[in-house]
Amino acid sequence: MIVTVTLNAAIDKTYHLPALAAGQVSRVDRVYAEPGGKGINVARVVALQGVPVLATGFAGGSNGDFIERGLTRQGIVHDFVKIEGESRICLNIMDQDGVSTELLEPGPTIAGQEMEAMRQKLALLAARAKVVAFSGSLPAGVPKSFYAELIEIAQRQGAVVFLDTSGEALLRGAEAKPYFIKPNEDEVAQWLGHSIEDENALKQGLLRLNETGIPCISVSMGAQGSLAAFHGVCYRVHAPKVEAVNAVGCGDAYVAGMAIGTAQGLPVEECLRLATASGTANALTARAGYVEPEDVKRLLGEVVVERIG
Amino acid sequence: MIVTVTLNAAIDKTYHLPALAAGQVSRVDRVYAEPGGKGINVARVVALQGVPVLATGFAGGSNGDFIERGLTRQGIVHDFVKIEGESRICLNIMDQDGVSTELLEPGPTIAGQEMEAMRQKLALLAARAKVVAFSGSLPAGVPKSFYAELIEIAQRQGAVVFLDTSGEALLRGAEAKPYFIKPNEDEVAQWLGHSIEDENALKQGLLRLNETGIPCISVSMGAQGSLAAFHGVCYRVHAPKVEAVNAVGCGDAYVAGMAIGTAQGLPVEECLRLATASGTANALTARAGYVEPEDVKRLLGEVVVERIG
Incomplete structure (x- = not known):
């Protein structure tokens, strides 16, 4: 569970x-x-x-x-x-x-x-x-x-x-x-005590956070996917291109996918795939924190998880 | 009751x-x-x-x-x-x-x-x-x-x-x-089928409404008080002058005063006095539909009910 x-x-x-008319009464x-x-x-x-x-x-x-x-x-x-x-x-x-x-x-x-x-x-x-x-x-x-x-x-x-x-x-x-944590780039920078210039610096930062004892870290890059570090190994996750309807709740859907994969004991690449497919599926609906299961299944095959050392 | x-x-x-910042998130x-x-x-x-x-x-x-x-x-x-x-x-x-x-x-x-x-x-x-x-x-x-x-x-x-x-x-x-009803001037005009030019026309209008079988009618004139007709007799009710904090709910407080007076079998002049004191007391508080009972008691003596034929 x-x-x-x-x-x-x-x-x-x-x-x-x-x-929305400020100073007025609206029905x-x-x-x-x-x-x-x-x-x-x-x-x-x-x-x-x-x-x-x-x-x-x-x-x-x-x-x-x-x-x-x-x-x-x-x-x-x-x-x-x-x-x-x-x-x-x-x-x-x-x-x-x-x-x-x-x-x-x-x-x-x-x-x-x-x-x-x-x-x-x-x-x-x-x-x-x-x-x-x-x-x-x-x-x-x-x-x-x-x-x-x-x-x-x-x-x-x-x-x-x-x-x-x-x-x-x-x-x-x-x-x-x-x-597992899911900081944003600013939070990683604050942790490290210095600004993050590029994707490589972000990768090095996540690996240092791994060393502090947090085994799995993911930083969202919006529609571009995410960068993740897992026990000292980094992954660049490429999200499928979609026509987003509403991006609110995509992060929560990503967490849901990670949680499902982790609870089922899947390898980290599969967890990241499920997380990204769920986050992307959320963007396809007007509701926040909502996916159509068929969308997740279809998108799963379109997520590319690339090991970047 | x-x-x-x-x-x-x-x-x-x-x-x-x-x-209130349109298009933004506010706490x-x-x-x-x-x-x-x-x-x-x-x-x-x-x-x-x-x-x-x-x-x-x-x-x-x-x-x-x-x-x-x-x-x-x-x-x-x-x-x-x-x-x-x-x-x-x-x-x-x-x-x-x-x-x-x-x-x-x-x-x-x-x-x-x-x-x-x-x-x-x-x-x-x-x-x-x-x-x-x-x-x-x-x-x-x-x-x-x-x-x-x-x-x-x-x-x-x-x-x-x-x-x-x-x-x-x-x-x-x-x-x-x-x-008892409490229309506004526009509603009285709509009823009569013609516009109301002055206080005298409003008075004549209320008397005509009395004749249709509604014995007690009051029209609010805001801080100036109200005009009322009761079984073919008209009253000009003068409200005490106060420093209003919030006028929202004054009409409801007025109805409350009328209801109290009517339930207690008071003469119509006393009902109008209680209604006006309650309405005025409501204006003294920030809350809508709220009075301090001491305010009502004090204001009662300051309401002037004038019979105008």
């Missing part, structure tokens, strides 16, 4: 309206809402490919209820820690010209006993999981070291741990040596 | 943020959310003055749960018809310069059996009520005649009926001859 952890779960809500034509947050997107892409997955994290208030009911409706098994606060809404206001304005609510503040409930739930879930994937930002109230703590709990239970977050949460979480 | 009916209940939500600093919709505002202002009130209407989905839990927390008795659809959010985006951008969700579509449940619930509640106040717009799916139907049900149970809505819903609802 794959477990995904979303500490800052959300309702992803889209308003469609003719125009929204159409509302679309579904469970969101990066870990939930990962869980959805895993579930869509028919692989057992469970989504956990913090959920609270009526928005938390919406998230849980939505997951149930989408056929995604879930087991969240119920919190006092109200889960957040991430609102995307889309006008008729396709201009998107996003408003992100701050989200709830997590209490001490809620963190403790998370530690306990995670220990139980990780004992049954092949892969535990932590995704997204840390909610208010939790210490910056919270990912490191949870990663250690999951690792003690024998799970392989993924961490897909950014900034301080990534730097501190990486201290617990997760199996 | 006073019963308020909100067929299109909402969560009134306010986002505070530095600036919301602060979120404020409470049960809203005009009838719920009326219920809150009645409850704040210590008078027994019950709020009903349609509520559904996780937003409906939020509305019901919020009412409970605010000490307002409620008994809503649970619907399949999701109750709407009325979002007010407030930037640091005080510019307010409102986005109104379309709200749920009411099914046939949900309307039938409302008719039955209303019959039971109206039998225990002195005043039943219907407020706000009609949700999707209900016929334009729905207010008229519900008004007749409430009247058959012996309740005095208020209707505070606008446009077609008001015109059609008024056919059931509610006891």
